[in-house]
Amino acid sequence: GTVQPIRAIAELVHANTRALFHTDAVQAAGTIPIDTEDLGVDLLTLTAHKFYGPKGAGLLFVKRGVELAWQQHGGGQENTRRGGTENVAGIVGMAAALQFADEERDARNAHALALRERLIEGILERTPHANLNGHRNERLPNNVNISFEGVTGETILLALDMLGIEASSGSACSTGSTEPSHVLLALGLSPEAAGGSIRLTVGIHNTIEEIDRTIDAIAETVARVRELSAALR
Structure with a gap:
C-alpha cells in the first residue's frame, strides 16, 4: 500500500x-x-x-x-x-x-482513511506482536497490510472467511500461491514474517461496525492459534 x-x-x-x-x-x-x-x-x-x-x-x-x-x-x-x-x-x-x-475522490478517501486508521490502530492495540508493513503515512487511504508473529496468514484468512470477512495474504495476481510475498521479502521481512501477513482493503460500503468486528475477529483468532501452537510444543 x-x-x-x-x-x-x-x-x-x-x-x-x-x-x-x-x-x-x-x-x-x-x-x-x-x-x-x-x-x-x-x-x-x-x-x-x-x-x-x-x-x-x-x-x-x-x-x-x-x-x-x-x-x-x-x-x-x-x-x-x-x-x-x-x-x-x-x-x-x-x-x-x-x-x-x-x-467523489475526496469524500471516498476521507471515509476510507478514517476506517483505515481505526483498523490499523485497533489491530496493533488488541493483538500483541503485530506489525504494520509499509510506510505508516505515505500509503493508500484504503490499504492495510499487517504481519503477525507466530501465525501464518493462511490460518487467519481461513478463520476470517468463516466469519464472512474477506482478506488476502498477497496480491490478487498471486492468488493460489503459498509462497511469501516477494514484495514483503524485498522490504526486508523474513520469510516467516512475510508468510504471517494479511492484506485488508476498506471501501466505500464498509462501516465502523464492520471494522470493529474485524479487529475483534483478528485478535481472537491470533490469540487462539498462538495458544494452540504453544500447547503443541
Whole structure:
C-alpha cells in the first residue's frame, strides 16, 4: 500500500537507460490523481474493478511514439495492437466508473482513511506482536497490510472467511500461491514474517461496525492459534 515516487523513478530510468518505463497503477486509480505526463511514464495500466467498474475491463496508456508489438493478431482493433471485438459495455462502464471515482475522490478517501486508521490502530492495540508493513503515512487511504508473529496468514484468512470477512495474504495476481510475498521479502521481512501477513482493503460500503468486528475477529483468532501452537510444543 506504500505510495512510490513514480516520477523520480521514471526520471532515473530515462536518464540512465534506453528502457521504457511502465507502472502498474491499478491500486492508485480512484484514490490518487493520475497524470501520465506529470508522472513521466511510457506505459501505465489500470483495471476497472478497482474503482467499482465492471470486472474484465482494463486500460493501457501508451505514450505517443511508443511502438508495441501485436499481442493478438486478427482485426485492426485497439489501433492494431490487439485484434478482436472490443468489450464496448465494459469500456463504457469503466469510463463512467472512473469519472465517478474522480468526482467523489475526496469524500471516498476521507471515509476510507478514517476506517483505515481505526483498523490499523485497533489491530496493533488488541493483538500483541503485530506489525504494520509499509510506510505508516505515505500509503493508500484504503490499504492495510499487517504481519503477525507466530501465525501464518493462511490460518487467519481461513478463520476470517468463516466469519464472512474477506482478506488476502498477497496480491490478487498471486492468488493460489503459498509462497511469501516477494514484495514483503524485498522490504526486508523474513520469510516467516512475510508468510504471517494479511492484506485488508476498506471501501466505500464498509462501516465502523464492520471494522470493529474485524479487529475483534483478528485478535481472537491470533490469540487462539498462538495458544494452540504453544500447547503443541
